[in-house]
Amino acid sequence: MPEHKISQRKTLHAAFAAKVDAVLAALEAEGALPAGSPRANVAVEPPRDPSHGDLATNAAMVLAKHAATNPRALAEKVVAHLERDPDIESAEIAGPGFINLRLSDAVWRDELAAIAELGADYGRSTLGTGTRVNIEYVSANPTGPMHMGHCRGAVVGDALAALLEFAGHEVVREYYVNDAGGQVDVLARSVHLRYREALGEDIGAIPEGLYPGDYLKPVGETLAAELGDTYRDAPEGEWLPEFRARAVAAMMDLIKTDLALLGIHHDVFASEAELQRAGKPAQAEAWLRQHDLVYDGILEAPKGKTPEDWEPVELPLFRSTKFGDDQDRPIRKSDGSWTYFGADLAYHMQKAESADALIDIWGADHAGTVKRIKAAVAALSEGAKEERGGKPIPFDVKLVQMVQLLRGGEPVKMSKRSGTFVTLADVVQEVGKDVVRFTMLTRKPEAQMEFDFAKVVEASKDNPVFYVQYAHARISSTLRKGAAEGVSPSADAVARLGDEELALVKQAAQFPRMVEAAAQAREPHRVAFFLYDLAAAFHAYWNLGNDTPAKRFIVAQDAELSGARLFLAAQIGQVVRNGLALLGVEAVEEM
Template structure:
């Protein structure tokens, strides 16, 4: 059991003891009790708000309750000081042996140090990317892909069962446009001079192989045929080819989904109609007249009765149609049915969306709550776009796709690890600049390089000791100095950082924490530049060398555990 989890149990036991003596009421709700490092390390090693959050329900003054708890906690063997600060915070200072034992636990658990049972096996469906199958992935999809994939890994590590899902929008007008675009490439492959691709069709060269394949298989059978004869075939062939391309693009980032759900199959199975029926029974869908467009009304606009979802009950400015006047499903109508389908196999749903979808969040969350009776937790994480720079200036890459920069272009330019880590160095809903020069430079200003350099340095230390002919005895953790125990204290935060990041659905917290670990390691390593006695590898003291390598290996383990969650390789050597 890791240190912060152990002290959470200690606080629970102290509260139980007070309740057994009738010093506080039994059965207090402890869900808001936190155990964390104090903001100021001078105050101690562990702080808890237990007295602050329980005082009201206990009918006590917070300081009076804190004093009682401090006495209980101060009696623990590993606590050397328990004090009360401010209105009722309890600060604990631990014996050095507690940190030595935690370092040993890191070595014992290795890749499992930080793994949590917090999720209790709850099944979470994380849907991310879900780009329209009309071409290769572009850079605008990249950030959401990385955030979603890292979040899925984080939730799994925190004890959830995770389903990674991609929703294929293969039933809308855009895939008909795709099929028409492929038909032009098909005619071109047959030798016809098609000229410039007309406005409104997809112009990218990536459709040429699809047209050539269809020409090889079907000859000129569909060259002059009416659209009705080839549209369905060309649509299916084009979508299949585009999804193969999208999977290949995602694989460059190390991303693989468990499920690819088809919108066309969803509609064919009658899922939207079933969702509409359920919402009508709850009075959340009714037949009504859609409001006229705001501003100047188009001349051809006519009032039409449509099935409308009562979005205004959930903060929207108007009720929204779930079907069009021709009876086909709106994007919103199909989307709510899709979420209803996902809820049938998951306890929680998480969607990773671009920030341009912010306006639809309230209505889809309201629809899901209605369809699931509020039993399925549903979160939407909005991801801002990325601005491409080089040396601080806007960067124009070649656009092999026709009119946009592809995800593959970016990964080929700087590598998977630089892309993944950089995309997680800011909150998902904050604007991001991606500077091609900075993400590959070998400097401390480049967080991914600085972190990988820390792991490579740690790997090199044991080789350095071996090259020096030092025979290493067993480490002697009691020889760790105060500044080195402070490093262990930082490492011991990893399990609680994992749980906090998983609870908040914010994988960027892992990147922030790892940056702190790397900075702390490099600072410790560099002490030896000015003080030879502070070096990690010492020719004249094998035991201290073994002890410092033991600490360095613990730091490396935390770095590797964190990088694995982010899908970034922990390099053993830097070129």
């Protein structure tokens, strides 16, 4: 694994949180605060309104009652200590007892130096050290090429994996291959039809219920070349197993190729068929029965009008109501085969054996399944507490809404190749990987999204991916221009930077804190939001130079100031690159 530089100094926000904590400890020593005052809810963070200062703390609000005083009185004592710190320019009490801090310019110049020192590792964290997280995403049925319905979840999962790794976690990227269901038999029959077509048979229109896409033609042709006419007229029972295996393998090759177009590669491909052959569902059932979490019972009749063919049947039921579900769930069907839930339960049990936390990225159409799977993992977690030193297995499901494809505001027609949908490969080929990936992260995954081919390639402020990449391209162009004029970035002259330049540093310095917050919340879209705001701040400063030459990055006749501003530009560019890397998007040098 590559070695990373992680600063021994605390992040800026953590450093000032430690300073506030030290003040509270001093107040305890003085008797102004009772010993052991609970500080868990004390926060040090940027205020919502930047005009209030650089940081704010609620320490006096949280601890006043414990200290048997009013918040403002306690805040005065805290402020008296904080004002002695040379890194704090001012500490002011606001409202009922909040404390706003303004940091010295030296703090921001030091942060600029830290960005330069750490480079690509600026913002990297040890937050998740020692925690192995399994992220399962995409997991599309292996019945055809990737389509845009899969794209958003794929990008969200992949960006989340990169984010968690950057925050110190060990991450396993997993794809669950649903190769044991009836849809795989349909795939095999569809391939057999294309196999017969490749042998010269006129198959006519594709029968209802089979997959019609042209993507199956090459599979049929390959099988015809290898097997000849051996299975053309053979009974289904003779060819189905082999055609099923060959078809799934071909589709997974196709899916992996499509995912690679987006820069997505998984570590593990877990097969549902192998899971069942290994007896994992039966092992899960036995374990759950041992812990009285599965019992034999009869399901309630369906709500509303009972179907004529419904009969009460005794089935093995998982006690999901014990964990918040609205009814217990069958893990086997009446014929003894596993239900989707039974197989999924065993699959999550398998994942939990080698991970400290589980995350699933699902389409919003699976929302109804969330409660029961969470119940299952809660059960497995409860049973595994002893083995894990009493620690439960954290499990999170992220639901991702579908994307509506538009072209100039009009719905996009389906792909001829797929037969039923727009392929991911077609979209990436038209607009590029970076546009697709960044756009998928410009909204929260649970929010509806439109992907308009015209708008996502627009060169305007309204197009986030262009706006962010243009900021980086502008920085690169400025650095090239400086080099051509014999001016290099200089850290020695950063004292020349004024309030407007340091405001850019303050914006960039939010990156390490944002990374940790986004990782904890499992929300990679926060990175895209941050980058847009940073790009906006950079463009705003750049535009000052359009009217006032003295505000430009390269100032005629002032090499020292130019060097300082180029150093600032280089570090803003570094933070943009670091953020784009988490999203899997290239930081372009020119546009």
